[in-house]
Amino acid sequence: MKKVKVLVVDDSAFMRKLIHDFLTESSRIEVIDTARNGEDAIKKIKQLKPDVVTMDIEMPILNGLEALKIIMKEHPVPIVMLSSTTYEGAENTIQAIQYGATDFIAKPSGAISLDLYKIKEEIIEKVLSASQANIKQLAKSPSNVKSTTISADNYSKIEPKEATLKTYVTSSNWNTTKKIVCIGTSTGGPRALQNVVTKLPSNLQAPVLVVQHMPPGFTKSLANRLNSFSEVEVKEAEDGEIVKNGTVYIAPGGFHLKVKHVGTSLAIHLDQSPARSGHRPSVDVMFESVSVIKDYLKIAVVMTGMGSDGSQGLIELKKHGAVKAIAESKETSIVFGMPKAAISTNLVDEVQNVERIAESILKYV
Structure with a gap:
């Protein structure tokens, strides 16, 4: 069975290691590399052509939202966002999905979630699900203005x-x-x-x-x-x-x-x-x-x-x-x-x- 190739993007080395280890527990997933921020992610997506990307929203240099817009325009790939459960985190997550993210995962306890193991199975499941996503439809950019209502x-x-x-x-x-x-x-x-x-x-x-x-x-x-x-x-x-x-x-x-x-x-x-x-x-x-x-x-x-x-x-x-x-x-x-x-x-x-x-x-x- 062909494995799902994943790029893990997070500014925290601890979180990168944790997510890497969780995903590699699945025999259906191969983590091909990690990236430290959105800019690094864009370069590695071009080079490595992963099947799925997991990406934190809150990162320095180029955050997840800005990187997502560029990726979906230039090199569309299924992306699963990792988000905090704060009000701002929820707003950013909904925006990320509008920009083309396939799905998202809510971190249990903020940016550095020491208890991320609680959602290990969810991370694996959503990455595998994202690998089956209709990328052509994801790459379409929905309008940010109200659609014309129907008479x-x-x-x-x-x-x-x-x-x-x-x-x-x-x-x-x-x-x-x-x-x-x-x-x-x-x-x-x-x-x-x-x-x-x-x-x-x-x-x-x-x-x-x-x-x-x-x-x-x-x-x-x-x-x-x-x-x-x-x-x-x-x-x-x-x-x-x-x-x-x-x-x-x-x-x-x-x-x-x-x-x-x-x-x-x-x-x-x-x-x-x-x-x-x-x-x-x-x-x-x-x-x-x-x-x-x-x-x-x-x-x-x-x-x-x-x-x-x-x-x-x-x-x-x-x-x-x-x-x-x-x-x-x-x-x-x-x-x-x-x-x-x-x-x-x-x-x-x-x-x-x-x-x-x-x-x-x-x-x-």
Whole structure:
């Protein structure tokens, strides 16, 4: 089996050694070199052509963010960023993903994390996952300004790229019943969400629930960033709040996102019940919670991500009431695992490139 060649970039010699030793414990990984800062990293990427780079954000001479922009422009390669869990660290991490980083790892205790061993398996797993990333899609630079929202005239003419399930819902039902949109995503998700959420109009006649696999401390920064680009309101979900049309609720890291009836309204319910397949928040848990909500038509979306989270929840959704399911295409997914698993259930109604997912959502809403 061909090993994944990794370049480790960190200004701390201790951290370089620690990450090097962790990665070499995997028989599938070879650490080909280390670099002390962003400038050093750019030179070595040109020379060594690694399959994956791990890179600290906070470094002297040329920091991780500046180096990342240059690397993705000149020598695109999957990059896993290492970040602190401070507010500034979270903001920088979300920015790094927008610049093209494949994924990130939160250091347990600051720049020099003596307890990095706690996330050893996560480091190995994310490096191996990054080696499978769609580098052409990563190298595309998303705009830092709000995307053009879609008008009714535009989305009414859209035809699905691929349909795998007949509809049993009349158009009149879709037009008169309350709707809810639920989106699940993981690796590459922040960029995909920017592509979708920023195209939704402020008068969207449905609430939107989002599960993005992220640890605590990062989802609020993601919500704030998306909110600054969007016509819809985007916020980190709060336990007990009543959901409103035209608002996007992002599950906080470390909490499952569920919904429940409160009178004639729906309310957010957050809990820390056991992780599902290693994830909390979990897309499956959100989909299952939405599946038992009565008197709503549901639009379920599964986008880029490693693994299969969302596929079992989609099965539950389809068992209960009217559901339209959309999966992101292989062509635009950073990692095609989650959409592929959803498609394999044969319950997906449309497979769309990420640029057209908002159009598909609006067609049903």
